[in-house]
Structures are given as structure tokens and as C-alpha cells.
Amino acid sequence: MTTGTARTLSEKVWDRHVVSSAEGEPDLLFVDLHLVHEVTSPQAFDGLRLAGRTVRHPELTVATADHNVPTTGLDQPVADPVSAKQLEVLASNCAEFGITCYPMGNANQGIVHIIGPELGLTLPGMTVVCGDSHTSTHGAFGALAFGIGTSEVEHVLATQTIPQPRPSTMAVEVDGALPAGVTAKDVVLAIIGKIGTGGGIGYVIEYRGPAIRALSMEGRMTVCNMSIEAGARAGMIAPDDVTFSYVEGRPHAPTGARWEEALSDWRSLVTDDEANFDKTVRLDAASLSPHVTWGTNPSQVVAIGGSVPDPDEFADPAVREAAARALEYMGLSAGTPMHEIAVDTVFIGSCTNSRIEDLREAAGVLEGRHVHRGLRALVVPGSHRVKSQAESEGLDKVFVAAGFEWREPGCSMCLAMNPDKLSVGERCASTSNRNFEGRQGRGGRTHLVSPAVAAATAVVGRFAAPDELP
Amino acid sequence: MRPVQVVTGRAVPLDRSDVDTDQIIPSDWLKRVERTGFGAGLFSEWRDDRNFVLNAPEFAGATILVAGPNFSTGSSREHAVWALMDYGFEAVVAPRFGDIFRINSTKQGLLPVQVEPDLGRRLLDAVSADPSLELTIDVARGTIEAPAAGLAGTFPLDEFTRERLLNGWDDIGLTMRHEDDIATYEGTRSGWMPTSAVRR
Numbered sequence: 011m012t013t014g015t016a017r018t019l020s021e022k023v024w025d026r027h028v029v030s031s032a033e034g035e036p037d038l039l040f041v042d043l044h045l046v047h048e049v050t051s052p053q054a055f056d057g058l059r060l061a062g063r064t065v066r067h068p069e070l071t072v073a074t075a076d077h078n079v080p081t082t083g084l085d086q087p088v089a090d091p092v093s094a095k096q097l098e099v100l101a102s103n104c105a106e107f108g109i110t111c112y113p114m115g116n117a118n119q120g121i122v123h124i125i126g127p128e129l130g131l132t133l134p135g136m137t138v139v140c141g142d143s144h145t146s147t148h149g150a151f152g153a154l155a156f157g158i159g160t161s162e163v164e165h166v167l168a169t170q171t172i173p174q175p176r177p178s179t180m181a182v183e184v185d186g187a188l189p190a191g192v193t194a195k196d197v198v199l200a201i202i203g204k205i206g207t208g209g210g211i212g213y214v215i216e217y218r219g220p221a222i223r224a225l226s227m228e229g230r231m232t233v234c235n236m237s238i239e240a241g242a243r244a245g246m247i248a249p250d251d252v253t254f255s256y257v258e259g260r261p262h263a264p265t266g267a268r269w270e271e272a273l274s275d276w277r278s279l280v281t282d283d284e285a286n287f288d289k290t291v292r293l294d295a296a297s298l299s300p301h302v303t304w305g306t307n308p309s310q311v312v313a314i315g316g317s318v319p320d321p322d323e324f325a326d327p328a329v330r331e332a333a334a335r336a337l338e339y340m341g342l343s344a345g346t347p348m349h350e351i352a353v354d355t356v357f358i359g360s361c362t363n364s365r366i367e368d369l370r371e372a373a374g375v376l377e378g379r380h381v382h383r384g385l386r387a388l389v390v391p392g393s394h395r396v397k398s399q400a401e402s403e404g405l406d407k408v409f410v411a412a413g414f415e416w417r418e419p420g421c422s423m424c425l426a427m428n429p430d431k432l433s434v435g436e437r438c439a440s441t442s443n444r445n446f447e448g449r450q451g452r453g454g455r456t457h458l459v460s461p462a463v464a465a466a467t468a469v470v471g472r473f474a475a476p477d478e479l480p
Numbered sequence: 481m482r483p484v485q486v487v488t489g490r491a492v493p494l495d496r497s498d499v500d501t502d503q504i505i506p507s508d509w510l511k512r513v514e515r516t517g518f519g520a521g522l523f524s525e526w527r528d529d530r531n532f533v534l535n536a537p538e539f540a541g542a543t544i545l546v547a548g549p550n551f552s553t554g555s556s557r558e559h560a561v562w563a564l565m566d567y568g569f570e571a572v573v574a575p576r577f578g579d580i581f582r583i584n585s586t587k588q589g590l591l592p593v594q595v596e597p598d599l600g601r602r603l604l605d606a607v608s609a610d611p612s613l614e615l616t617i618d619v620a621r622g623t624i625e626a627p628a629a630g631l632a633g634t635f636p637l638d639e640f641t642r643e644r645l646l647n648g649w650d651d652i653g654l655t656m657r658h659e660d661d662i663a664t665y666e667g668t669r670s671g672w673m674p675t676s677a678v679r680r
Contacts, residue, residue, distance in 0.1 A: 159584035
């Protein structure tokens with residue numbers, strides 16, 4: 011907690027959204043943007059109907075279909091009747107309550123955390139919420155953005171506010187410069203490996219330091235996206251010229267005098283020099299290398315040159331037991347070098363890594379190469395806009411020539427709510443965010459990696475970094 | 481939400497750390513548009529193993545789940561809370577909870593009882609050793625007790641949430657007491673803030 015007038019970035023954004031504040035109550039915060047998708051909203055709309063309530067600010071609410079949508083055959087009816095119904099219910103709820111909705115096939119449709127930023131709906135200094143834990147992604151713009159449950163979705167729809175206890179503040183300082191071939195994904199995996207899946211609980215993380223400043227907006231979104239995997243509901247990065255040039259000219263971004271007004275405001279969104287964080291974690295970028303998870307939570311991660319750890323190495327009995335159980339589920343033995351582990355499938359996609367830069371990174375590795383024989387490889391762009399951009403750059407042709415399937419946008423195999431799933435025992439190198447048991451399909455084995463490592467792994471058939479390719 | 485004052489009952493020991501919400505309710509179940517019927521999906525992949533603790537007859541009918549650290553991290557799915565409640569749980573005890581789950585729980589009246597790691601360990605051991613052990617969780621006092629095992633402790637709950645739980649108050653109703661403040665705030669918002677109206 012900061013004393014005096016000096017404040018951290020998150021405190022500044024928090025303070026400017028306080029609608030009411032009373033002793034013994036959580037602050038009531040105004041919500042500038044409420045993103046909605048098909049999975050966590052139906053029961054919230056039902057709640058509004060039951061209570062006879064309306065949506066207070068439909069114009070501050072934007073919906074899209076992402077979790078359930080198939081990634082092939084968009085001209086066909088959705089085969090799974092339960093998914094089809096959920097998609098229909100989203101459309102009808104949005105129509106009833108006057109909310110803009112981008113359904114399957116719409117040019118603006120995509121993963122909710124991809125479309126907010128690309129449409130310029132996510133801007134610095136805003137509060138953004140969504141019934142999805144990866145809402146932390148939007149913090150890359152210096153927005154205070156966090157995931158909420160369905161009861162809270164209903165609350166925000168009805169009131170455009172959300173009661174929240176003030177979180178603690180954590181600085182994650184990434185000093186130095188990243189070595190070539192080490193990406194934002196490796197940075198955030200290393201951070202989670204360091205602080206654990208619960209280390210960020212109760213905190214808003216601010217990512218700072220030269221290595222963070224050097225990241226593109228896409229990279230910053232990847233880092234903030236996985237804040238929740240360290241337990242932090244929100245992760246933030248102070249906006250700067252990289253942010254402003256990404257935002258300028260996007261469909262919903264301000265223009266003219268409004269742009270100038272916004273810009274001068276946004277430049278104040280930095281942590282004051284005198285401000286204190288409740289906790290600080292430091293990482294040396296120069297020491298990092300590409301990372302791969304070996305277990306069933308994202309903190310179970312090693313450098314790609316490392317090996318599957320021996321559970322007995324862990325002092326904490328709970329960690330040790332979790333490691334042993336993870337190895338059993340993952341079908342791995344302690345001491346096996348990561349480079350020797352063969353994969354069946356490679357998935358490039360998800361709100362963590364399906365932006366244009368991620369696709370460029372993977373395509374750059376795949377150019378002139380081909381996926382390993384028998385390996386299944388798919389790339390699922392985060393949105394129709396990303397897909398179109400990639401196609402205009404010819405990236406789709408690179409992927410297809412390399413043996414990848416080029417799919418339609420959606421959450422896809424990140425959480426296996428659509429037909430893209432792993433089967434029992436199938437091992438996948440995935441650019442997504444969660445390696446939980448069964449996350450990509452019942453019995454499936456997920457290893458989280460960067461797009462570059464995913465591409466190199468697809469070529470070799472075993473975990474590999476691009477600089478190891480022949 | 482129904483008021484919750486005291487929960488008394490037997491407990492199930494789920495002696496695992498990092499039980500994420502994907503395990504509590506796998507994503508296949510999230511396609512449903514209803515709020516009820518999720519109990520059948522609770523830990524559904526683990527329950528297929530007949531040795532899983534929830535399948536043990538001696539723990540049938542328990543109303544309290546005692547779990548390891550970092551329970552309910554991961555996804556924001558409130559379905560995890562609905563599934564636990566639909567199955568019959570009224571409280572979950574763990575040394576640490578995922579933030580979103582914890583908030584979701586208190587919106588529905590499922591008690592998230594965060595205990596010191598040492599007490600969490602002792603409760604897991606005591607419940608495993610004696611499935612008939614009765615636990616009592618008192619919301620007003622913020623206490624958890626298992627007298628037969630000689631165990632007792634406290635858990636944190638902010639006063640606002642405590643009052644909400646004790647009285648079963650509707651969150652939206654509480655917020656709308658501040659409607660004037662909301663309207664005042666709305667009048668101060670910056671002109672550059674975006675809306676869903678398409679500008680180009």
C-alpha cells in the first residue's frame with residue numbers, strides 16, 4: 011500500500027473509478043467496458059429477466075461468440091446441439107437487451123480478449139471486466155482488467171459497477187534484455203514458475219523494467235494474459251508510445267481533439283517514483299531461455315534445455331505430491347530431457363498467443379520447413395481480423411505448406427469446448443495458457459510453449475527451439 | 481441468496497493442492513445455459529476413478545469439502561460453485577482459494593473457509609482418520625471447529641460479506657442504494673471513452 015500522494019499505476023486507475031467508498035464496504039467501481047461471451051452470460055441474463063432488470067449501459071457492453079464455436083465449416087449449422095443452443099441464446103439475449111454482438115462468422119468476431127484491443131475498445135486507464143479469467147490480458151494497455159463470475163456479470167449488466175475489495179500491489183521487475191529467441195511467453199512462464207500458481211492471489215501485478223518496455227503490445231498482452239495463472243486477477247503495464255501507436259486509428263479509439271485529450275491523460279498513467287508496492291519480484295531477462303511446462307499447472311515449468319524434475323527435489327510436501335501426480339498424469343519420468351519428449355499434436359492459438367505477431371513468429375520458423383510425419387498441427391487465429399491480416403501477408407500459405415491446418419477463429423483447443431480436442435494420452439505442444447488435467451480434452455497431455463517453440467517442435471516432432479533446427 | 485449462518489456437518493478430505501476449476505467442473509459442462517443440475521458434473525473426470533474420495537461410501541452425505549492449498553485457481557466459471565452446491569456442499573475449507581472463486585462463492589452462499597496451512601493439514605488428517613467427524617463453521621464468529629478432534633480456528637471474512645451472507649442480501653439491490661452516486665459518476669466520464677457504436 012502506498013502512503014502519501016504517490017501512487018502505483020493500478021491505484022491511479024482504481025481511484026478514478028471509485029463511484030462510492032464507505033468504511034467497512036468494498037469500493038464500488040465503475041466499469042468502462044464489459045465484454046460478454048456465450049458461456050458465462052446466459053444465467054446472468056436469466057437473472058435480469060427474473061428480477062425485471064435491464065442493462066444499464068448496453069453501449070458499454072460488447073459480446074462475441076468464442077468458446078464454443080467450431081473452427082471449420084462456418085457455413086454449416088453447429089453440430090453439437092448443446093453448443094448450438096448456447097450460441098443462439100447469446101444472440102437472442104443480446105438482441106433482447108440491446109447489446110452489440112459479434113456472432114460466429116462476423117468480420118469482428120474472435121476471442122473476446124483479442125477483439126477488445128484490436129477494435130480499440132480497450133484503452134489505457136479504463137476498467138474492463140468479462141466473465142472470463144483471462145480478462146487480465148487488457149491490462150497490457152494500462153487498463154485495470156479482471157475476470158468475474160456470472161453473478162458479477164449480472165451485477166455489471168444491471169448497474170455498470172462492481173463492488174471490489176482493494177487489492178494489494180505487486181511489482182514484477184524484469185531487468186535487462188531478452189536473448190534472441192526468448193519471447194513474452196517464456197517471460198511469463200518463468201514468472202509463474204518463480205511465484206507459483208497462488209503467489210499472485212490478492213494482488214494486482216504491474217510488470218515493469220526494460221525487458222517489459224521492449225515488448226510489443228502483442229507480447230505485453232501475452233504476459234498480462236497469464237497473470238491469472240499466478241493467481242493475480244489483474245496484470246498491468248504502464249502505457250507508453252508503443253501502446254499509443256498500437257491504439258491510434260483503431261475503430262473505437264478516439265480521434266482529433268478527443269485523441270489529444272486522451273493522450274495527455276494516458277501519459278499520467280505511470281507508477282510514481284515514490285510509490286511503494288506491497289511486494290516486489292525480480293527477474294533477469296538475460297538469464298531466460300525458452301520454457302516448456304512438464305506438469306499439470308503452469309508453475310510446473312522448465313527451460314527447454316532442462317529435464318523433467320524428480321518430485322523428490324521439492325521440499326514442500328504439497329508441491330512434491332502434486333509433482334508426482336502430474337508426472338503420472340503426463341506419462342513422464344523424472345530426468346527425461348525435454349528435448350526427448352515426442353508430441354502428437356501442436357496447437358497454435360488461444361487468447362495468449364493467437365495475435366498477428368504470434369502467427370508471424372511461428373510462420374517465420376515454418377517457412378521452407380514441414381511438420382514431422384504423423385504429427386497433427388493446427389493454427390487457430392484469434393479473430394477474423396487476425397486471420398485476414400495473416401492471409402494478406404501470406405502466412406496462411408506458409409502454415410498450410412508446412413502441413414498445418416489453417417482454421418477459423420475461436421478459443422478452440424485451448425479448452426476443448428468445440429470439436430477441437432485431444433484424445434486420451436495425446437500429447438500436445440500448445441501456445442495456450444493452461445496445462446490442467448483434461449483441459450484440452452479428457453486425458454490429453456498439454457505442454458505450454460511459445461509460438462516459436464510450438465513451430466520448431468512441430469518440425470522436429472519433439473520439443474525444440476527454433477535455433478536448434480537444421 | 482439464502483442466508484447462511486452456521487454450517488454443521490461431516491467433511492470429505494480432498495488431499496490435493498492446486499485443484500483448479502477445470503477439475504471441479506470440466507468444460508464440457510459449461511455449455512449448459514441453466515444454473516442447476518451441475519452436481520452430476522462435479523469432479524466428473526476424477527469421479528470415474530472408483531477410488532476417488534468422493535466415491536467412498538463413508539463420506540457420502542458430507543456437506544463440507546476440505547481441500548489442499550490453492551483450491552479453485554484458474555477459470556472464472558461460477559459453474560464450479562453451482563456444481564459444489566448442487567452436489568450438496570455448503571462450505572469449502574482450504575489454506576488458499578482462487579480470488580474469483582472466492583468471490584463467486586460468497587455471491588451464492590457457499591462458504592469459502594480460508595484457514596492457516598497448519599490447521600488445514602490437521603483438518604485433512606482428522607477427517608481422513610474419522611469420516612464421522614463433525615465440523616461447525618460459524619459465519620458470525622468467523623470460526624471453524626471440530627471439537628471431537630480438538631481442532632479450532634478462525635477464517636477471514638470482511639464485514640460487508642459477512643452481513644450479506646448472514647442476511648442473504650441481494651448484491652444488486654445493495655449497489656442500487658448508491659444509484660445517485662452512479663449517476664453522478666456517469667456525468668464525469670471522459671469524452672474519449674469508447675462505446676460499442678461503430679465509429680468507422
